[in-house]
Amino acid sequence: MSMIWGMLPSVLMIVAPILITAIGGMICEKAGVVNIALEGLMAIGACTAAAAHVLMEGSGMPHSLSLFLALTMGLVVGGLFSLVHALAAINLNADQTISGTGINLLANGVTIFASQILFSADRTREFRMGMQTDALGIYPTAYIAIAVVVLSWFLLYKIPFGVHLRACGEHPGAAESVGINVKKMRYFAVVASGVLAGLAGGCVVLTQTIQYTSNTINGRGFIALAAVSFGRWRPLGVTGAALLFGTAQAFAIIANNIPALRVLPTEVFNILPYVVTLAALVLFSGKNYAPSAAGKAYEKGAS
Amino acid sequence: MKLSRQKFIQSDGAVSVMVVVLGFLVGTVLVALVGKNPLNMYKALFQALSGYNIDNGRMNVRYIAETLNYSVPFILCGLSMGFAKRVGLFNIGGEGQYIMGMTIAQAIALLGPRIPVMHWMFAMVGAVLIGSLWGGVVGILKAKYEVSEVVSTIMLNYVALYLSRIICLQLPGATTYKTANFPETALIGNAFFQKITNNSLLNNGIFMMVGAVLVYWFIMEKTSLGYGMRATGFNKDAARASGIPVVKSISISMAISGAFAGLAGGIVALGSFKYGRVLSGMDNYGFDGIAVALVGNCTALGTTLAGLLFGLLKNAQALMQGKQIPKEITFIIQGLIVIFIALRSALKLYQEYLDKKQLQKEVGV
Amino acid sequence: QGGKEAAASDGRPTIRLLTDATGIDDKSFNAAAWRGIVEYYGDTVEKPANRGKLYDVVTAQTQDMYIPNLRQASDEGYDLIMVTGFTWADALSEVAPQYPDQKYTIVDVDWVGQPNVMEFIYSEEQGSFLVGLAAALQAKEDGIQNPRFGFIGGVPGATITKFEMGYVQGIRSVFPNAQIYDYYANDWGKPELAKAQAKNWYDMGVYCIFSAAGGTGNGTIAQAKEYRNQGKNVWAIGVDSDQYADGIYTGTKSAVLTSMLKRVENSSLMVLKAVADGSFSGGVVQMGMADDGVGYSTANPELSANVVKLVDAAKADINSGKIKIFKTYREALAAGAAPAGLAALDD
């Protein structure tokens, strides 16, 4: 039991970036835009944050300031790249999955290309010290994630802005007719998802490893995408879904440490989170919880 | 003049070509920006395309053959994505289907009866079947339980990766990275191709690929099955109300979609390798297939051409690196092309804008 | 560009390095092989002035590119083509006979058996023994009662088992009953798993963790840095290259106590010299400790001088055969040199 409790900080470390990204994806879909570029945006954020941290840390900047600025830059660049998706999906009525796929592909090349320019290597140089845990052994990313969840809940359900944003994903025509600027709202949402994915990418590198490589994100963005629908487009549900993934990952480690479970192939534990998700999706299927206008282009004035 | 512009905007083919050209242009600028000579990039591409090495004037058909060979899995995975997309589904699961196809082909290659021709045929049939199972499950989950195919395919990709390891580790002579060598009867190499192409890896898989393209085109455009699927893809409700068995359509289409990717896995397994691989990561053909299909507009011909382009870029990677051009430029070009494809809808808006201007002039605003 | 056509007038050979998808920045054998090449031509990794003239590198994105990349390089007439890692063995076995005049070299493989292929294999178990020994001695010096140790591997298999067995035997030569944990992440690129496991073990009181897991191992180093920075006395051990610098968390203080060095750069240098002076020949070259093929790093000033002295002494014993190190888990287990229940695999 104590071993499982001891794993909690690690679970949070793994969960936090997935959760932050998923919340971004959720906000985006709530406003009516599907963003499958989360994976690529995370990579871009991670690469930016790692590069920035290496360079600033090396210039003698105080450690925590450097970390803070690195995360900020990851977040900003993630947001900037998401503008491509926003432009395609919102202004040009493009197929949202296509522009998302494009960004994912592009991110593969751009991050490595940038590393080559900056560090003459296929990866960023390693930084000295990433984020530090607090007295409880927990990384700030966990608190960032919690803050993001609470904030998103507050934003979506407690203030007029959120009511407007959700209306854009359910019935953009209705929103437009009461004077809500659907395009602006959707821009906000797409950029928010880019910003959060970028931030999360930064969180991944700065807590889990020592540099950015082409392998750093490794499917987390797709897992976050799955967490959005698995969590039924609700902040709490998404949190639960992300926790499930994180815990299942940690379970592979716990299982390794319990002699009785070591007889099973490790792969069995690797598969676990995905099978559990599939089973849960089938079990709880039925009503469609997705925002009704998600994924559809909105043309002004159309009824 | 005006008519031709309109025709151009409405022609998917012309726009795709323009988009590809644009992608290369931006790529060229990037190469120049990092201080490398873009000409070298084009030399590499030209060599991968024609086999002709501009620098030393040597010709080697093997390069053409390798480009073709690389394009086989791209095209097949593109067909996989395209088939699903035509029925209104987004199949991100090509990678998992590909992995399962690869795995089963390897298993049959090592365990199956060693009868010439029959053996590899068995293996391919196995790959196709497991691919269609892997895709069909997604279809059934979608049609029956409304599980988003995007989510379930992502999950099944990982399940496939690890399941493949579990299976392959049980195969004869398996270490953690490879199995024993395949018997001759399981290989799909083609001695004639090897002879005329200076020992390229080009193999009988290319015939299967061409067959698959024809099957794709035939099913989609010519048969009543394809008709029902296209109807389902365009308007699920109308299709259902008209008696088209939508659940079946969706399940079958995902199964067929998976079959293409499964076949790709089988061909790569038995065509490019002489032993079974125990994967520790993904080959990414399945994911790239998404882009291939999108660039090719999900048509048989378009996907084939797009797959050839991707094969060309892949084959050019090594040649580019030899000329100090980073291979990542090919990923950037691919990504840009797909993004430009997405922006293609802007042309439609532009056309509407022109029409409207025209009308306003007629009305005299 | 590249190739024989551009060979230097001073008769220095040309070489192309072919790597797997991880490329020359993998901090492992690719990086080391590249380092050796660059050094041979008098360049530095930061400023490879002759790159593209005398030497270059091509990275294969997927494994089906191995054979075409080999053939392509062979077409271009390099004096030597170098590949790294056992995943290239089958591709090389296929291509080398087709280009009998082309010289090849491969690292980590001894079963290609072609007259035009020079094969290098390293005694990883020897180097691993040294780092295990160093860690154990350092623990003893630190006055730790019953210290415990960890090993994190990437994907299990015979090669990684050599690392684990050497490490285990090194520790056990000091603490015969030391508790040793092991874990295979089943992936070369998941640092978060290594980090979570490392934290878990350090929290349980593990003193030192050796990871031979590619990018996954970065997680171990990251965790060790954090804990050392917080004042905990825990260590990570680097692999292949000297990872001292990767472990630096402040000033010259590094969380990487030592690294198991596998000097693939020596293979590059050796084979290039052999090509240059015409002594190149096919066959297996065993790079043991005696040949300076493997070793351990003393870069970390916190590695006590006394420990260094004792480890260096052990080196002599290994060379003289006084210390025998088992390469496989099977043998080690049979000889009682490794505890039961480890996750290591022998094939």
Next chain:
Amino acid sequence: MNNITKTFPGVVANDKVILQVKHQEIHALLGENGAGKSTLMSILFGSYSADSGSILLDGKPVEIKNPNVATSLGIGMVHQHFKLVQNYTVTENIVLGVEPTKGRLLDMKRARERVEALSSQYALKVDPDSLVEDITVGQQQRVEILKTLYRNANIIIFDEPTAVLTPQEIDELMEILKKLRSEGKTIVLITHKLKEIKEVCDRCTVLRRGRCIGTVDVQDVSEQDLAEMMVGRAVKFEIDKPEQQAGRVMLSLQHLQVADISGALRVKDLSLDVHEGEIVGIAGVDGNGQSELLGAITGLLPLSGGSILLDGTSIGNLSIRQRIEKGLGYIPEDRKKYGVVGEFSIAENTALKNYYRDTYRKRFGILDFEAMNQEAENLIAQFDIRSAEGAKTNAGSLSGGNQQKVIVAREISLSPKVLVVAQPTRGLDVGAIEYIRKRIIAERAKGRAILLVSFELDEIMNLCDRIATISKGSIVAVNKQHEVTEYEIGLMMAGSKKEAAR
């Protein structure tokens, strides 16, 4: 509004239209479908911007760039297709965009109070806490009206508000309109129902094909005059329908129970027979189980109980395709959703239900597109379908009326024994309406059994031999057409038995 011109790709929706509305009047805007009424009002409301022309409010020129500006100028609009967020509550919908806040937080309590106050002030009864998806269409309309009132609108635009209401609800709405006028509001009422104009409107502006035909005082003109202004020619209101003897029972619904997708029972113990050569109409307010009834007959929804006999054979458990093969035809209510595949050509659409049969299918499942096109060309000629490129035209590019003709052509060409028809003329112009109704009556003459579901009582009264009134999922009564009045049906639609109505 002065000289308003607005073009869409391919259409001039408004062509130099002039509209002047006085204070505190109810001003009718009359025109056929597609005449440009909604477009003109969307411009006034700021949803569209005009290509040219100007708007004066109280004599001052205003620029209405978006709905916000309109709202702040006191202009409100009740849209033809309600602009309500389905999974928001009534209150949330009403206050959407101008939510009361406490600090920066939503103050839903105050919102609710405001809604309740307004609702009682104008006698617009709604439950503020219900989700919009759970309330009736009539109630949704009240929500829309409350939305404008909540925003203190002085000018309220109603876009075809009565199309979806029962006669009683229409009466209520007329009262509401008058009450609003007496409270000082100015109202623009879009409609093509002349009776309503005569009843409540002060003046009327008529549009035809995007042009302004003129503005008249309602008192000075007759319904006939208005109709001619609207259509541009003399119109006939009634259609000829010869008397005809009904034959044997062709469609028999017995004790049907049907649940909607969320599982709620929407059709309860419904029994009804339709004979050869007769048209039976289902009259009722939208949302009283019609969709579920249609779903159950066509196979789109599963039966929870009861049975359906088609020419004596039970079809209740058959697949949709099997039902079609047994002779069931269906003209769906939502043609874009259930009727046509927009990306398919006309030919592919007319073959949608029988493409797999031998007519179009050669060996190996290959389709004979040549035969499909030929058949489609026949139908195009026969049904007067107007298209740019004949059978190869994409159905999606056709106008609504022509899409409907494609569907009608397909269904009729399959010679079904039973034809189920839902809202066949919704959203069509007068010409198309006449044509479609004639075809339906022609089918009756061929001895088809026809079940017609419509929310327009006019249509039911005009076409049907017998009328079954549905309320809350059950048939209230079945009457011969000539034995019942529109008013009586209206009462029954609201739930009371015919006896009670007398």
